[in-house]
Amino acid sequence: MASTIQQQLTYHTKQAVKEIYGADLPDNQITIQETRKEFDGQLTVVVFPITRFSRKSPEATGNDIGAYLLRQLPELTAFNTIKGFLNLSLSDAYWTSLFTTAVMHEKFGRFPANGHKLMVEYSSPNTNKPLHLGHIRNNLLGYSVASILAAYGYEVIKANLVNDRGIHICKSMLAWQRWGNGETPGTSGMKGDHLVGKYYVLFDKEYKKEIDELRAHGHTEDDAKKQAPIIREAQQMLQRWEAGDEEVIALWKTMNGWVYDGFAQTYGRLGVDFDKYYYESDTYLLGKDIIQEGLEKGVFFRKPDNSVWIDLTADGLDEKLVLRGDGTSVYITQDMGTAQLKYDDFGMDESIYVVGNEQDYHFKVLFLILEKLGKPWAKGLFHLSYGMVDLPSGKMKSREGTVVDADDLMDEMVTTARKRTEELGKTEGLPEPEKAALYDIIGMGALKYFLLKVEPKKRLLFDPNESIDFQGHTGPFIQYTHARIQSVLTKGGYTQQQAIVVPEVLTESERDLIQLLSNYPATVEAAAKEFSPAYVANYGYEVAKQYNKFYHEETILKASDEAVRNFRLHLSATTARIIASAMALLGIAVPDRM
Ligand code: ARG
Numbered sequence: 271m272a273s274t275i276q277q278q279l280t281y282h283t284k285q286a287v288k289e290i291y292g293a294d295l296p297d298n299q300i301t302i303q304e305t306r307k308e309f310d311g312q313l314t315v316v317v318f319p320i321t322r323f324s325r326k327s328p329e330a331t332g333n334d335i336g337a338y339l340l341r342q343l344p345e346l347t348a349f350n351t352i353k354g355f356l357n358l359s360l361s362d363a364y365w366t367s368l369f370t371t372a373v374m375h376e377k378f379g380r381f382p383a384n385g386h387k388l389m390v391e392y393s394s395p396n397t398n399k400p401l402h403l404g405h406i407r408n409n410l411l412g413y414s415v416a417s418i419l420a421a422y423g424y425e426v427i428k429a430n431l432v433n434d435r436g437i438h439i440c441k442s443m444l445a446w447q448r449w450g451n452g453e454t455p456g457t458s459g460m461k462g463d464h465l466v467g468k469y470y471v472l473f474d475k476e477y478k479k480e481i482d483e484l485r486a487h488g489h490t491e492d493d494a495k496k497q498a499p500i501i502r503e504a505q506q507m508l509q510r511w512e513a514g515d516e517e518v519i520a521l522w523k524t525m526n527g528w529v530y531d532g533f534a535q536t537y538g539r540l541g542v543d544f545d546k547y548y549y550e551s552d553t554y555l556l557g558k559d560i561i562q563e564g565l566e567k568g569v570f571f572r573k574p575d576n577s578v579w580i581d582l583t584a585d586g587l588d589e590k591l592v593l594r595g596d597g598t599s600v601y602i603t604q605d606m607g608t609a610q611l612k613y614d615d616f617g618m619d620e621s622i623y624v625v626g627n628e629q630d631y632h633f634k635v636l637f638l639i640l641e642k643l644g645k646p647w648a649k650g651l652f653h654l655s656y657g658m659v660d661l662p663s664g665k666m667k668s669r670e671g672t673v674v675d676a677d678d679l680m681d682e683m684v685t686t687a688r689k690r691t692e693e694l695g696k697t698e699g700l701p702e703p704e705k706a707a708l709y710d711i712i713g714m715g716a717l718k719y720f721l722l723k724v725e726p727k728k729r730l731l732f733d734p735n736e737s738i739d740f741q742g743h744t745g746p747f748i749q750y751t752h753a754r755i756q757s758v759l760t761k762g763g764y765t766q767q768q769a770i771v772v773p774e775v776l777t778e779s780e781r782d783l784i785q786l787l788s789n790y791p792a793t794v795e796a797a798a799k800e801f802s803p804a805y806v807a808n809y810g811y812e813v814a815k816q817y818n819k820f821y822h823e824e825t826i827l828k829a830s831d832e833a834v835r836n837f838r839l840h841l842s843a844t845t846a847r848i849i850a851s852a853m854a855l856l857g858i859a860v861p862d863r864m
Pocket of ligand 1: 391394396433605623
C-alpha cells in the first residue's frame with residue numbers, strides 16, 4: 271500500500287533532523303495534526319520536541335524543517351511557522367488525487383481481515399422482566415462496537431448470555447401460579463416480557479407485605495426477609511427446578527418462551543442481533559471444575575465451613591468467595607465456567623463484556639482469577655464498562671416508578687419524531703406507510719445517536735427533546751444532511767458511473783471536506799482500538815457540518831463549469847456514502863428524503 275502523506279511527513283522530518291542537526295529523532299517525538307482553522311495550511315508538524323536537537327528557537331527550527339520538507343515533497347506548496355507549529359499547505363492536486371484514489375474507493379473505511387477473532391458479549395438480560403433504558407445503552411454499545419470491530423478487520427462473534435434461571439425467575443413463576451388465572455400473552459394482549467414482569471412486581475409487593483407483617487411481630491429485618499413464606503416457597507420452587515421437577519420445568523419453559531418472544535421484538539426494533547446465545551440454565555453448573563483446578567494449584571483455599579475463597583489482598587482487593595459452603599455456585603463461579611466455555615467454543619483472541627459499571631469490581635476480580643489460574647486467554651478479556659443513563663426528572667417514570675421501559679421509550683421517540691417532523695411540514699403529501707417508516711428512522715436515530723455520541727464510561731442524561739433537534743448535535747441533523755445530499759444528487763441527475771473530472775483549483779470548503787472525508791479510516795481505527803463508538807458518532811457530525819458549509823458556500827447544480835458541477839456532485843455523493851457508512855456502524859439508518 272502506498273504510504274500516506276502523514277507517513278511521508280514523519281519519514282522526511284526524521285531525515286531533516288538527521289541532515290540538518292545530525293541527530294536521531296525518535297518516532298514518538300513526531301506529532302502530525304490537522305492545522306487549526308485560523309492558520310494557513312492543512313497539516314501541522316509540532317516542532318517543540320525538535321528544539322532539543324536544533325538548539326534554536328521553535329520558529330527557526332520550524333523554518334529549517336519546513337524548507338527541507340518543501341524541497342523533498344512535491345505535494346507541499348508552502349509552509350509557515352507559528353510558535354512551535356509548522357503549518358504545511360498541500361497542493362490542490364494532492365487533495366484531488368486523494369479524493370479520486372482513496373476516498374472514492376468502494377471499500378473505504380473497511381479494513382482487510384486481520385486474522386483475529388473476537389467475541390462481544392452484550393445485552394445479557396434476566397428473563398424475569400422487560401428491558402429498560404440501561405439495556406438500551408448496553409445493546410446499542412455492544413452492537414456498534416461489534417460493527418466497528420468487524421469493519422476494522424476482526425472476525426466478530428456477538429454473544430448474549432441469558433440469565434434464565436435462579437430465584438428471580440421463580441418469583442415471577444410463583445406469582446403467576448398464585449394470581450395469574452391462566453393469563454397468557456394471547457389472552458391479555460400483553461407482550462410476553464411485560465406480562466412476566468407484571469408478576470415479578472406482584473411477587474415483590476406480596477413479599478414486602480409479608481416482611482412488614484413479620485417485623486410487626488418482632489422479627490428483625492434480616493430474619494423477616496428470610497422467613498417470609500412467599501420467598502421460602504420460591505426457594506423450594508428453585509430446588510424443584512434443579513431436581514428436574516416436570517411441572518416446574520414446564521412452567522419455566524412456557525414463561526421463558528413468552529419472555530423470549532417479547533425480547534425478540536425489542537431486539538428487532540433496536541436493530542440488534544446475536545450469533546450465539548448462552549443460557550445460564552445450561553451453564554450454571556460450570557465453573558465447579560475450575561474451583562477444583564484452583565484448589566489444586568493453590569490459587570484458592572477452603573475455609574472450615576467448606577466454602578472456597580481466593581485471597582486478593584496482595585492485589586489491593588479483598589478475600590472473595592468463589593464457592594459456597596454447601597457447594598452451590600455464586601455469580602463469579604458461573605462466569606469463570608462460562609469464560610472457559612466461550613473460549614472452548616470459539617478460541618477467540620479477545621473477549622469483550624459489555625456490562626454496566628456497577629459490575630466493575632466483579633470483572634476486575636474475574637479477570638484476575640483467570641490470570642492467576644494461568645489461562646493463556648485471560649489477557650484478551652476486557653470489560654467494556656459504561657455509565658448509567660438518567661432521564662430529566664419528571665420524564666417518563668414507568669409504572670414501578672424507577673426504571674424506564676425500553677419499548678415505551680422507543681414508542682415515545684417515534685411519536686416525538688412524528689410531531690416534530692409534522693410541525694415543520696416536512697412530510698406533507700407523503701403516503702402514511704412511508705411517513706411511519708420515516709418517523710421510525712428519525713426517532714430511533716435520535717435515541718441511538720444521543721446515547722452513542724457519549725464516551726461509554728460517562729454517565730449520561732438522556733433528553734428526548736434535545737436528541738431530536740434537527741439543528742443540533744443529533745442523529746436527525748446528520749440524517750437530514752444525508753437526505754439533503756440525496757435530493758441534490760437526484761436533481762443533478764447524478765449517477766455513480768459518471769466519470770470524475772477534477773478541477774485544478776479547489777475552494778476552501780471543498781478542500782476541508784476532502785480532508786475530513788479522508789479521516790474516515792483513521793476514525794474507524796481509533797474507535798476500534800478504544801472500543802468507543804463515540805469517535806464515529808462525533809466524526810459523522812463533523813462531516814455533516816462541513817457538508818452544510820460547503821453546500822451554503824458553493825453552487826453545485828448551477829455551477830457554471832460542467833467539470834466543477836460534476837466534481838461537486840461526486841464530492842456530495844461520497845459524503846453521503848461516508849455518512850451512511852458511519853451511521854451504519856452505529857446501527858442508525860439514514861433516509862433518502864425527510
Ligand atoms: N445478567 C446480568 C445482569 O443483568 C449481566 C450478565 C453480564 N455478563 C456476564 N458474563 N457476567 O446483571
